[in-house]
Amino acid sequence: MSSSIFDSSPGDSNPGGDFAAREAAIALPPRNTALRRFCRHRLAMAGAIIIAILVLGSYLGPYLIPYDDTFIDIMQRFAPPFSGAHILGTDELGRDMLARLMMGGRISLAVGFTAMVISMGIGILVGAIAGYYGGIVGAALMRFVDAVLCFPSIFLLLALAALIEPGVASITLLIAATAWMDVARIVEGQIRGLRERDFAVAAEALGASDLRIVFRELVPNAVAPIVVAATLNVAKAILLESYVSYLGYGIQPPTPSWGNMLNNAQIYLTSAPWLAILPGLFITLAVTSFNFLGDGLRDALDPRMENH
Amino acid sequence: MTALVEIDSLQKHFPVGGGLFGRGKKQVRALDGVSLSIEKGEILSVVGESGSGKTTLGRTVLRLTDPTAGAIRFEGQDITSLSRRALRPFRQRMQLVFQDPFASLNPRQTVEQIVATPLAIHAGGSSATEKRERVADMLRLVGLQPHHADRYPHELSGGQRQRVGIARALILNPSFLVADEPVSALDVSIQAQVVNLLLELKEKLGLTILFIAHDLAVVGHISDRIAVMYLGRVVEVAETGTLFRSPRHPYTEALFSAAPIPDPTVRRSRVLLQGDIPSPIDPPSGCAFRTRCRHALPECATVVPPLRQVGPGHLSACIRDDIALQASIA
Ligand SMILES: Nc1ncnc2c1ncn2[C@@H]1O[C@H](COP(=O)(O)OP(=O)(O)OP(=O)(O)O)[C@@H](O)[C@H]1O
Ligand code: SF4
Ligand SMILES: [Mg+2]
Numbered sequence: 001m002s003s004s005i006f007d008s009s010p011g012d013s014n015p016g017g018d019f020a021a022r023e024a025a026i027a028l029p030p031r032n033t034a035l036r037r038f039c040r041h042r043l044a045m046a047g048a049i050i051i052a053i054l055v056l057g058s059y060l061g062p063y064l065i066p067y068d069d070t071f072i073d074i075m076q077r078f079a080p081p082f083s084g085a086h087i088l089g090t091d092e093l094g095r096d097m098l099a100r101l102m103m104g105g106r107i108s109l110a111v112g113f114t115a116m117v118i119s120m121g122i123g124i125l126v127g128a129i130a131g132y133y134g135g136i137v138g139a140a141l142m143r144f145v146d147a148v149l150c151f152p153s154i155f156l157l158l159a160l161a162a163l164i165e166p167g168v169a170s171i172t173l174l175i176a177a178t179a180w181m182d183v184a185r186i187v188e189g190q191i192r193g194l195r196e197r198d199f200a201v202a203a204e205a206l207g208a209s210d211l212r213i214v215f216r217e218l219v220p221n222a223v224a225p226i227v228v229a230a231t232l233n234v235a236k237a238i239l240l241e242s243y244v245s246y247l248g249y250g251i252q253p254p255t256p257s258w259g260n261m262l263n264n265a266q267i268y269l270t271s272a273p274w275l276a277i278l279p280g281l282f283i284t285l286a287v288t289s290f291n292f293l294g295d296g297l298r299d300a301l302d303p304r305m306e307n308h
Numbered sequence: 309m310t311a312l313v314e315i316d317s318l319q320k321h322f323p324v325g326g327g328l329f330g331r332g333k334k335q336v337r338a339l340d341g342v343s344l345s346i347e348k349g350e351i352l353s354v355v356g357e358s359g360s361g362k363t364t365l366g367r368t369v370l371r372l373t374d375p376t377a378g379a380i381r382f383e384g385q386d387i388t389s390l391s392r393r394a395l396r397p398f399r400q401r402m403q404l405v406f407q408d409p410f411a412s413l414n415p416r417q418t419v420e421q422i423v424a425t426p427l428a429i430h431a432g433g434s435s436a437t438e439k440r441e442r443v444a445d446m447l448r449l450v451g452l453q454p455h456h457a458d459r460y461p462h463e464l465s466g467g468q469r470q471r472v473g474i475a476r477a478l479i480l481n482p483s484f485l486v487a488d489e490p491v492s493a494l495d496v497s498i499q500a501q502v503v504n505l506l507l508e509l510k511e512k513l514g515l516t517i518l519f520i521a522h523d524l525a526v527v528g529h530i531s532d533r534i535a536v537m538y539l540g541r542v543v544e545v546a547e548t549g550t551l552f553r554s555p556r557h558p559y560t561e562a563l564f565s566a567a568p569i570p571d572p573t574v575r576r577s578r579v580l581l582q583g584d585i586p587s588p589i590d591p592p593s594g595c596a597f598r599t600r601c602r603h604a605l606p607e608c609a610t611v612v613p614p615l616r617q618v619g620p621g622h623l624s625a626c627i628r629d630d631i632a633l634q635a636s637i638a
Contacts, residue, residue, distance in 0.1 A: 197411055198406045198408060198411040198412035199411065199412055199413055199414040199415075201367075201372060201404075201406075201412075202404065202406065202412055202413075202473075202476065203425065204372060205370060205372055205399065205403060205404045206399055206403075206425060206426050206429050206430075206476075206480075207392075207395065207396040207399030207400070207429055207430065208425070208429050212429070217414055220414075220416040220417075221414070221415065221416055223416075
């Protein structure tokens with residue numbers, strides 16, 4: 001049985017190889033998609049820069065301006081923006097709007113980030129358990145996720161908020177409790193697909209523990225959708241905080257947040273519209289920036305485009 | 309010779325379709341009573357058409373799939389119903405090499421991380437430098453360069469990836485290796501190198517290999533014995549030379565004659581396999597091969613022919629002794 005193909009010597013003569021060729025074919029996108037990707041990236045870049053400005057402004061800004069957010073300048077009530085010493089004007093008590101927007105930004109951004117981290121934690125855990133174990137456990141968990149998803153999150157949030165004492169920590173937890181389900185769904189789908197792959201079988205054949213297989217082998221292959229979901233979740237959390245605070249169930253004055261500044265502004269809508277427009281503008285800026293960043297990351301982290 | 313692995317009437321049925329509460333569920337009989345014994349130090353090849361249950365056999369023997377019935381003994385110990393925890397010590401001694409060298413390596417890990425994973429799981433006591441050295445030694449042994457350690461799988465060629473897969477499987481020094489079509493996804497020019505590497509490592513490390521294959525030329529080159537599978541059953545087992553020279557099962561004859569002839573000066577008429585392999589959900593009664601067998605008799609439909617001895621170390625599951633089958637080599 002000597003057949004000719006067994007006579008060659010070891011050491012690959014064809015380093016590019018069969019599979020490399022196949023990948024190259026996948027990895028070259030047509031021109032116009034590359035262009036689209038570039039345009040999306042510009043929006044994502046703009047989003048990232050705006051987020052950086054908002055974060056730095058909120059945390060460092062208060063040290064750079066002459067007014068404290070609680071200082072009441074009784075002679076300067078309802079000063080319109082760009083009209084005097086207060087650049088963005090003052091509110092009904094004569095407090096500096098810029099200072100209040102910065103302090104409100106600290107709260108709103110912190111609530112957004114923290115709620116995202118907590119909701120990602122819950123979502124990844126639930127999704128990973130459901131996706132990895134599947135069967136009855138997985139089905140039960142995912143039906144529960146579906147059931148919670150049936151409630152529009154704003155109703156769920158308001159129902160819960162009406163029952164508890166509102167505060168920064170409790171509102172953050174509540175928002176996290178209404179925002180984890182999408183993450184759980186995404187992670188469940190990813191893990192369910194990945195666990196059938198040969199490298200997961202290889203880990204099992206080596207006697208790896210479930211924990212190791214899930215968090216060392218599977219989850220790292222799902223980082224792209226997880227990072228995208230995290231970014232979109234910050235936007236969602238900031239928006240939810242604004243809703244509930246605007247409706248008066250969220251962060252309570254005198255602690256400022258973009259949402260409750262909006263609540264305060266309602267009665268002066270015609271006489272001092274900037275009280276509503278300014279926080280509204282910042283909420284919109286933050287939410288759209290995170291959404292653009294998420295979209296950009298989705299494209300940039302497309303695994304086929306990846307280069308280590 | 310002593311058996312390293314003994315497989316006894318192994319069955320694996322996969323439920324398919326059916327209603328929500330399992331009503332009307334059907335079973336795929338991926339393994340339908342396989343008995344084999346794998347001797348220490350041998351290469352036993354398993355051949356058969358796609359869907360005959362070869363992969364399922366390999367994975368069930370390694371307890372990566374739970375058998376429906378039957379028994380598996382490894383080094384004399386029954387491992388059929390051991391828990392995952394109880395299986396852990398066995399995992400070091402039996403390993404698997406996959407068909408697809410891309411899917412079997414984690415795309416997010418470097419070669420170093422991939423090959424070090426078995427050490428992280430089983431050799432917790434040794435230091436980081438010790439582990440690095442063992443990985444470097446292993447990479448050298450499979451013919452890779454030290455600089456490959458920091459590469460990601462997608463930066464390697466198919467052949468190099470398969471070498472990484474082999475390094476991962478062998479770094480814990482197992483005694484038993486299941487190689488599930490380890491070269492069929494590779495370029496023909498590279499296939500030979502990887503097969504030769506496996507042979508070389510087998511000698512060096514004293515491995516016993518269950519080699520699953522499509523390509524009969526490779527099988528003829530490397531195996532000590534060959535088992536032929538059809539629809540979840542072993543229909544013939546014999547030493548390699550015997551099987552090529554005097555096959556006793558009509559399916560073996562047809563399968564082997566369908567393969568390209570390695571030596572073009574040898575003339576041979578082809579026994580064609582007519583039609584497709586029947587569905588393993590509803591296999592034919594009696595001899596499962598009867599729907600495609602050119603020697604079939606009415607009796608073939610009544611009972612499942614058992615594997616019986618037809619020569620020294622030669623088993624076949626055909627009721628007919630009176631037929632002369634064509635050898636695939638003279
Ligand atoms: N997880 C599963 N669920 C349902 N059916 C399965 C599963 N795994 C395998 N099967 C079925 O079992 C039968 C045997 O499959 P198996 O993969 O073992 O065949 P094979 O001989 O390895 O084929 P190939 O040469 O294509 O690799 C096939 O009919 C297949 O569809
Ligand atoms: S038992 Fe009958 S059908 Fe089966 S292989 Fe033998 S002759 Fe053919
Ligand atoms: Mg297979």
